Amino acid sequence: MPKSAPKAAAKPAPAKPPAKAPAKQPGKGDHVFLVDGSSYIFRAYHALPPLNRKSDGLQVNAVLGFCNMLWKLLRDMPEDDRPTHLAIVFDKSEITFRNKLYPDYKAHRLPAPDDLIPQFALIREAVRAFDLPCLEQVGFEADDLIATYARLAGERDAKITIVSSDKDLMQLVTDKVTMYDTMKDRRIGIPEVIEKFGVPPEKVVEVQALAGDSTDNVPGVPGIGVKTAAQLIVEYGDLEQLLFRAGEIKQPKRREALIENAEKARISRQLVLLDDKVDLEVPLDDLAVQEPDARRLIAFLKAMEFSTLTRRVAEYSQVDPADIEPDAGNKSGASVFAVPPSGKKPDGYAEGATLFDAPGASPASKGKTAPDQGADKQDKAASHKGSPVSLAAVRAEALRKLPVDRSKYQTIGGLDALKAWIARAHDAGAFAMDAQANSDDPMQADICGIALALAPNDACYVPLAHKQPGGGAGLFDAGLAPNQIKAGDALAALKPLLESPGILKIGFNIKFNAVMLAQHGITLRNVDDAQLMSYALDAGRNSHALASLTERWFGHAVINHGELVGSGKNKLTFDQVAIDKATAYSAESADMILRLSRVLKPRLVGEHMTTVYETLERPLVTVLARMERRGISIDRQVLSRLSGDFAQTAARVEAELQEIAGEPINVGSPKQIGDIIFGKMGIPGGTKTKTGAWSTSAQILDELAEQGHEFPKKILEWRQVSKLKSTYTDALPEYVHPQTHRVHTTYALAATTTGRLSSNEPNLQNIPVRTEDGRKIRRAFIATPGHKLVSADYSQIELRLLAEIADIPVLKQAFRDGLDIHAMTASEMFGVPIKDMPGEVRRRAKAINFGIIYGISAFGLANQLGIPREEASAYIKKYFERFPGIRAYMDETRDFCRTNGYVTTLFGRKCHYPDIKASNASVRSFNERAAINARLQGTAADIIRRAMTRMEDALAEKKLSAQMLLQVHDELIFEVPDAEVAATLPVVQHVMQDAPFPAVVLSVPLQVDARAANNWEEAH
Known part of the structure; x- marks a missing residue:
């Protein structure tokens, strides 16, 4: 097979056969092509990056890949290798005889991605537009139909090509039957089958019966x-x-x-053996290739916008496409789910359904809620109920019943074994991953190993840098443990797998992995994050830790990380953990991540949170990873001087406190401070902790200070300056990276409600930005020579x-007119x-304006x-009288949250406050104020997230070199070359101001407000 199509000479005039070519019995000299359409859809989807139809945003990358493949087969194949007969064969989304034989067959297969589901029907429309047979039969898989057509064609001495790379079809390869992987332009014949399975094609079924298949849930022999299976079959025959x-x-x-699993092996053989005696509904003779109706095909392609x-x-x-209108049905979606000739509608769709009427769909998730046409029987049962939430519940129950079997996890110690897993991941198109590190700082961590999971209980760990105990000066000074792949080679x-935009990588806090891998020259592309799915669904309602989620959804307790590495002086770094224990822990993590994504993805659809996840959460992962890696420069001398100043202030305040107390005190001792305030001084208002000691929390000291008590006020001053010294001026230099010489913070996306x-x-x-001392610390954050720091901050x-949400006309007009809002409020009041x-x-007026937002008393x-x-x-009373809409907003928000347990942002994010009905009045009151705010x-927060995801592209479009370094609530900090400051400021302002649209x-x-300066404080 040539690596590329030969260059065309003078183009022959196309043949003009009749509209319908007569049936032609294939025989010697004919070439029958059988395309495994069901698997090819997924390969096309994962091979191409996301492609959205401009007119309506519908993703069509799989449709394009499929159409390109069909055109290649029909036109770009060498003249002597083109098909004379061709059919596209699909699975029916129904139970086959295999499910009846073994109910758990394919029970744990991952569902189709949400944005692929609407493309299934479009691909069938594409096949019809090419005037090709689109075959599927109730009760049989595509592989069985292919096996039957291949047998019939072989009996007539025709040449057969199966367009697929699916290993399950390799049992059909003979001297007349080959397979063709169009993605890799690779032929698979008898030698290639032997290379993969260790046996010739006719023995493949025997090997598969023993080895099983976790993807299809074929049990095999544990x-x-x-x-090993190949060795046994070679030795014993069958x-x-x-x-x-x-x-x-x-x-x-x-x-x-x-001996114990003999029956499982026999059942497995029946499951993998293809049925080549299907009573075909469409005869082989009807597969003769005919020239498609060019105008109909062009109309379809124009509707898809495949220019x-x-x-x-x-x-x-030789047709002018300008004379052809796009196929109106496929342009609008009206014909996508037209009733097929069998009279049966696609599963899960109601009478008259169109592309955008999938069960449970909302305007924000159009086209993304159809049930997977290749879903397992449990998924289909849920989809027939019409609810993706039901689908999530069914999957959760199925996975809860599927025990975690750590004995099935594999340790990969050789490069060949790793490459085999990589090949499987390519075939699957999606996998879960979890990289382990020897440090909590991804910028400085070494990668100890990487875990991969392709299906429940089908996971492995690739150790890269685990040390072996014994020898040397210390317990772990003896070098690397054996049977590990060199990190560089692995x-x-x-x-290529991790950087492939066509293969989905599912992680949990995957940003950590992205930063760490980037340090090794790997750019992680096309990621999902199960933690962020949980966060989008349940912010404020549940913990988003992996251990908590697995316990909640599956009733499974994962291996405890703390117990694995220990604590205190004996605490291990992960590279000191024994490889067998690291495998159990890491592979289990990847397994759980995969299971969680399978449960949470349909919940996103069913609860209308797909848009929140896809626009506010997932895109920010790579943006933040780049920001974290950039870091920011600090001036150590500024920090050193401040540290000295703070030390003097703390000493002065401590002396004043001792004078007030009349005795030597340890200012850092809450117990002694409590005894002085509430015991010796007898100040009322104290409360005691569970240990019986007086509480000296910031809240209590604040209240006492506001009442005019000097001692608590001085304690707060001492604590503030001591915290600034210990947390920033003393600590920041310790965070300077030894290679970049910059400070790199880590951002958490799933940390707040x-x-x-x-x-x-x-x-x-x-x-702190409201105190002079806090602002001084910002002066230590500086631009590198030849650059400026730009601070861009949303004003009020x-x-x-x-004003917008509560709909306060006078406030809205004031903002439109650019008035001083605090002066206007004062004037009104x-x-x-x-x-x-x-x-x-x-x-x-300013204190009231901002205080009202936070429910000030x-x-x-x-x-x-x-x-x-x-x-x-x-x-406060006058404020509410002058702006009655604010009180109405607060009351409505509080009532809504009491009824529903959450409030929503303008972008659909749900912020849950389950304790808003708490019996404890202070807890209830706190939750009410929090819900209102x-x-x-x-x-x-959503607005600045949207700005951040758009910022880098906007700067690149203007050919600007500015780099986004930090996000601090409503503010973004950039580092900009001096010569580009003037051009950068309006771009940054425009992106931030237009972020909601x-x-x-x-x-x-x-x-x-955007300003440039040499340090952060001057720019703010």
Whole structure:
């Protein structure tokens, strides 16, 4: 087979056969092509990157791949190798005889991706547009039909090519039957089958019966793989002979396994053996190739918006495509689910259903909710109920009943074995992964190993850098443990798989893996994250830790990481964990990740959270990974000077505290501080902890300080300056990376109820900005020479969203007019003209504006403004009277949350507050305030997430070199070359201000203030 099609000479005029070619019996000299359509759909989908039809956003990459393959077979094959007969064979999404034989057959197969499901019917339309037979029969798989057609064609001495790379079809290969993998332009004949299975094609079934198949849930014989199975079949001839003589086998485990599982092996053979005697509904003679109706084909291709293929077909057919209208049915989706000739509608669809009427669909998830046409019987039962939520429940129950079998996990110690897993992952098109590290810092961690999972209980671990105990000065100084692949070789083999945009990688906090792999030159592409699926569904409602989720969904307790590595002085790094234990832990993690994604994906659809996950969560993974790797520079000298200043301040405050207390004190001792405040000084209002000690929490000290007590106020001052010193000025230099010489924070996406990101190691989001000391720390964050730091900050975004969501006309107009919102509020409340307004009056209005968002009380406002509580209460009352819509918004939000347990942002994110009905009044009150604020804070978080996912492309489009370094709540920090600052600022502002569109159109304009300077504080 040539590696590429020969260059065309003068193009022959196309043949013009009749509209319907007469049936032609294939014989010697004819070439019958049988395309395994069902598997090819998935291969086309995973081989091509996402491609969306511009007119409606429908993903059509699998349709394009399929059409290109058909055109290649019909036109680009060498003249002497083109098909004379051709059919596309599909699976029917119904139970076959194999399910009746073995109910768990294919019971754990992964479902089709949501964005592939709508393409199934379009591909069948494509086949018809090419004027090719589109074959499927009730009760049989595509492989059985292919086997039958191949037998019939072979009996007539025709040449047969099966277009597929599926190993299950390799049993059909003979001197007349070959397989052809169009993706790799590779022929599979008898030698290739022997290379893969170790036996000729006629013995493949015997090997598969022993080895089983985890993808299809064919049981086989536990402990026997393909290699061992091949050796046994070569020695004993066939399965029955082997089972008859199993007692002669010397290896005890193998002998016992064969004897105990003999019936499973026999059932497995029946499952993998293809039925080549199907009573065909469409005769072989009807598969004769005929020239397609060019106009009909072009109409279909134009409807799909495949411009290149449309041009190729038009040129070949000598037809002007401009004269042909797109097929209206396929353009609108109306004919996609037209009733097929059998009169049966696709599974899961109601009368009159169209492409966008899938069960449970919402406008935000159009075209993504159809049940998988290749789904297992349990999935189909759920889809017939019309609810993806039911599908999730069915899958969860099935996986709960499927025990985790750690004995099936494999340790991969050789490159050939790893390549075999990589090949299986390519065939599957999706797999779960979990890379293990010897550090919590992905920027400096070594990769200890990588776990892969293809199906439940079908997982492996590839150790790369585990140490062996014994020898040397210390317990773990003896070098690497044996039977590990060299890390460089393993990563080189894995790199094409991990970087393939056509193969889905499912992880759990996969950003950590992405950052770590990027340090080794691997860019992780096309990822899903089971943790983020859980977060999109249940933020605020449940823990999103892997152990918690597996316990919740499957009733399974995973191996405890803490117990694996220990604690204290004896705590191990992961490379010191024994490989067998590391395999059990890591492969189980990958297995659980795979299972979780299988349960959570349909929940996203059923609960209308697909858009939240796909637009606000998943795209941010790679954006944040790049930001984390960039890091930011700090000025150590600035931090050193500040550390000295803070130390002097702390010492001064400590001396003042001892003078007030009248005795030596340990300021860092909560117990002693509590005894002085509530015991010696007798200040009322104290509460005790469970241990019986006085509580000196920040909240209690704040309340006492606001009441005018000097000692608690000084304690808070000491704690604040001590925290700044220990957390930032002393600690930040320790975070400087030895190679990049920059500080690299780590962002957590699934950490808050509202969608806000959190930052840790180091936490750069908690640096105080309202105190002079906090602002001083920001001065230590600097631009590299020749660059500036740009800070772009949303101005009063939560107040703007309050005006929008609560629909307060006067506030909305004020923002539209660009007024000073705090001065306007003061003018509305106190009747003071905006011009020449006293600063104190504006300050009070500002405190009320921001306080209302967070549910401030009269007590809190009184303390903040230093006024009597009655006066503060009157201010709040007047505020609500002047802006009644705000009180209505708060009441409606609170009532909605009490009824539903959650509130939603403008973008559909659900923020759950299950304790809003708590019997404890303080807990209930806290949740009410949080729920009211969550709609505003959560919408603001969603907006900046949308801006971040668009920012890099927008900068690249303008050929700007700016790099996004940090996100701090409503602010983004960039590093920009000096010469590009002027051009960068408007791009950044435009992207941030337009971030809500087109999903949400705000009537209140967003304002972004962007400035450039040499350090963060000056730029803010």
